[in-house]
Amino acid sequence: MAFATGALNYQFLKFMIETDTELLKGIANQLRIHSIEATTAAGSGHPTSCCSAADVVAALFFGHMKYDPKNPHYYNNDRFILSKGHAAPLLYAVWAENGFVPVAELLKLRQFGNDLEGHPTPRLAFADVATGSLGQGLGVGAGMALAARQDKLDYNTYVLLGDGEIAEGAVWEAASFAGIYKLNNLIAIVDANRLGQSQATAFGHDINVYRDRFKAFGWRVEEVDGHDIEEIIEVLGGVGLDDKPLAIIAKTYKGAGVSFLQDQDGWHGRPLNQEEAARAVAELQPSAKSGLGVPIPAPTNLPAPELTAPASYPAISYKLGDQIATREAYGTALVRVGGADLRVVAMDGDTKNSTFSDKFFKQFPERFTECFIAEQNLVAVAVGFATRGHVPFASTFATFFTRAADQIRVAGISQANVKLVGSHVGISIGEDGPSQMALEDLALMRAIVGSTVLYPAEAVATEKLVEQMAQHKGLCFLRTSRPKTPVIYGNDETFPIGGAKVLRTGDKATVVAAGVTLFEALKAADQLLAEGIKITVVDAYSIKPLGKAEILAAAQKTNLTVITVEDHYTEGGLGDAVAGELSSAGVKVHKLAVNGLPRSGHAAELMAAFGIDAAAIVKTVKAL
Ligand SMILES: Cc1ncc(C[n+]2csc(CCOP(=O)(O)OP(=O)(O)O)c2C)c(N)n1
Ligand SMILES: [Mg+2]
Numbered sequence: 019m020a021f022a023t024g025a026l027n028y029q030f031l032k033f034m035i036e037t038d039t040e041l042l043k044g045i046a047n048q049l050r051i052h053s054i055e056a057t058t059a060a061g062s063g064h065p066t067s068c069c070s071a072a073d074v075v076a077a078l079f080f081g082h083m084k085y086d087p088k089n090p091h092y093y094n095n096d097r098f099i100l101s102k103g104h105a106a107p108l109l110y111a112v113w114a115e116n117g118f119v120p121v122a123e124l125l126k127l128r129q130f131g132n133d134l135e136g137h138p139t140p141r142l143a144f145a146d147v148a149t150g151s152l153g154q155g156l157g158v159g160a161g162m163a164l165a166a167r168q169d170k171l172d173y174n175t176y177v178l179l180g181d182g183e184i185a186e187g188a189v190w191e192a193a194s195f196a197g198i199y200k201l202n203n204l205i206a207i208v209d210a211n212r213l214g215q216s217q218a219t220a221f222g223h224d225i226n227v228y229r230d231r232f233k234a235f236g237w238r239v240e241e242v243d244g245h246d247i248e249e250i251i252e253v254l255g256g257v258g259l260d261d262k263p264l265a266i267i268a269k270t271y272k273g274a275g276v277s278f279l280q281d282q283d284g285w286h287g288r289p290l291n292q293e294e295a296a297r298a299v300a301e302l303q304p305s306a307k308s309g310l311g312v313p314i315p316a317p318t319n320l321p322a323p324e325l326t327a328p329a330s331y332p333a334i335s336y337k338l339g340d341q342i343a344t345r346e347a348y349g350t351a352l353v354r355v356g357g358a359d360l361r362v363v364a365m366d367g368d369t370k371n372s373t374f375s376d377k378f379f380k381q382f383p384e385r386f387t388e389c390f391i392a393e394q395n396l397v398a399v400a401v402g403f404a405t406r407g408h409v410p411f412a413s414t415f416a417t418f419f420t421r422a423a424d425q426i427r428v429a430g431i432s433q434a435n436v437k438l439v440g441s442h443v444g445i446s447i448g449e450d451g452p453s454q455m456a457l458e459d460l461a462l463m464r465a466i467v468g469s470t471v472l473y474p475a476e477a478v479a480t481e482k483l484v485e486q487m488a489q490h491k492g493l494c495f496l497r498t499s500r501p502k503t504p505v506i507y508g509n510d511e512t513f514p515i516g517g518a519k520v521l522r523t524g525d526k527a528t529v530v531a532a533g534v535t536l537f538e539a540l541k542a543a544d545q546l547l548a549e550g551i552k553i554t555v556v557d558a559y560s561i562k563p564l565g566k567a568e569i570l571a572a573a574q575k576t577n578l579t580v581i582t583v584e585d586h587y588t589e590g591g592l593g594d595a596v597a598g599e600l601s602s603a604g605v606k607v608h609k610l611a612v613n614g615l616p617r618s619g620h621a622a623e624l625m626a627a628f629g630i631d632a633a634a635i636v637k638t639v640k641a642l
Pocket of ligand 1: 070153182219623
């Protein structure tokens with residue numbers, strides 16, 4: 019009986035596909051028309067990049083994907099990432115033709131105040147992440163595909179890439195990752211239209227090259243004529259049939275469907291003028307069909323994953339004076355916070371025994387993902403999880419996050435709820451030398467739009483800040499250190515984001531420190547006190563937003579003068595944060611920071627050599 023029903027469904031499906039082909043071709047042309055008209059109205063944009071992918075996209079959205087067009091955020095909708103984000107008008111046209119966006123809105127493309135921006139951002143309900151910085155979509159898609167598996171949902175994630183785009187190394191980090199984890203719910207579609215921006219792509223229509231590359235990374239590869247709807251639909255029917263991710267290489271023509279655009283060089287990123295647009299539309303119109311009212315298969319009804327924030331986390335119990343590195347406290351905190359907060363997942367780039375994320379891995383292996391040594395993909399996978407309502411904590415040495423700078427920048431644009439934890443910061447790591455020392459990370463992370471930057475000095479602060487990170491919505495960076503430091507705060511101390519702690523008060527100087535330099539500042543305060551000189555010491559555990567009120571109040575009692583001391587280069591770190599935030603209030607900042615190229619040595623030797631230890635602080639206080 020079950021078999022008979024199956025056979026019947028198959029016949030019905032076959033009938034549907036046969037009759038739908040003309041409709042899908044027509045919808046593709048309607049998408050082309052919208053893309054051309056919108057970019058002509060905007061006076062900018064990439065109509066030919068839309069035209070090449072129109073058939074594939076029409077087939078996906080009106081003949082294959084299962085989703086609720088009225089509710090793009092629905093948790094079991096199939097996902098679509100337009101990694102070649104410059105084809106945004108095509109995506110917007112889809113969501114107009116399925117009824118979500120009023121068709122008239124399309125002509126407001128790229129206008130200030132309209133969410134139909136030049137490249138998609140999550141201001142739009144149907145864009146999970148910002149795209150347009152090429153090469154980032156597949157890693158995010160891999161994170162989503164893994165999240166689907168973890169959440170026991172059966173949605174697929176489709177990622178559309180350009181053939182020029184796949185020169186990006188990040189694409190291959192993601193391809194490798196998806197192959198390793200056998201993400202058969204992830205589908206990469208390469209719009210192989212032969213052309214890039216300024217010239218032909220490296221491999222043009224040599225489809226074998228693309229096939230061999232994806233195969234080498236463990237993918238199943240299908241080649242299609244990207245303008246043949248029947249072929250596309252047939253290949254899409256094979257999604258999930260084996261245990262490999264699927265790459266569909268679609269041989270297409272840039273500008274397809276319009277005689278004077280198709281396969282022509284020199285049209286990338288160029289809108290048509292009014293007359294050209296009218297000619298193009300006249301060619302497309304006769305066979306164009308509306309997508310409105312076309313039935314779209316509903317996603318399977320599966321239980322929603324339980325992803326709600328807990329009201330509180332279990333208490334901590336540290337003893338004052340215990341020696342614990344903040345990186346180790348991070349691991350402990352992640353287990354405690356993640357135990358109570360099922361949204362929390364963690365990932366690392368093969369440094370988990372150094373960052374201590376391995377504590378979480380050992381406790382909750384099903385919620386941990388080893389991303390191997392591929393930091394761009396590490397961040398992208400975290401972003402993918404975040405789009406699905408998880409709270410991802412991604413960790414590696416802080417300095418290696420700087421190589422994912424663009425993924426982090428775009429995560430900021432996506433307003434992604436990701437938590438980055440970077441260990442081994444500054445010259446205080448000592449012997450490993452400068453390639454392992456994060457000395458630019460604060461500058462980078464502070465500059466990310468909407469970011470929160472936290473820098474605990476000891477274990478209690480670390481624990482409390484990890485709680486804050488889990489609860490805070492948005493991109494957070496936690497800077498942890500390698501050396502052990504003593505617990506100085508009680509277990510009930512709170513560390514609100516944007517606060518600072520005043521640990522000593524005196525009228526001779528205000529020293530603002532964070533992380534390992536806090537202990538140098540405290541040592542300096544003790545030495546100075548022995549000579550009758552009293553100084554204020556502030557723990558600036560929240561670098562962005564800065565604990566401005568506390569620092570300013572302290573500075574006002576010390577002649578509006580502040581000494582900052584940090585294990586970071588002079589540029590862009592704590593000193594610049596304090597100066598930048600408080601100069602308008604008249605505060606003068608003397609920066610003690612790493613000013614020059616470090617080398618291997620003992621931490622203490624290095625901190626002395628670069629003038630960020632207690633002796634340097636004492637000297638500066640006296641000099642001032
Ligand atoms: C990381 C990055 N580098 C460069 C660009 C500028 N750019 C935008 S589109 C494009 C060409 C893309 O070619 P392809 O991937 O083949 O897409 P097509 O338009 O042909 O579909 C370039 C170089 C970018 N957006 N992102
Ligand atoms: Mg191309």
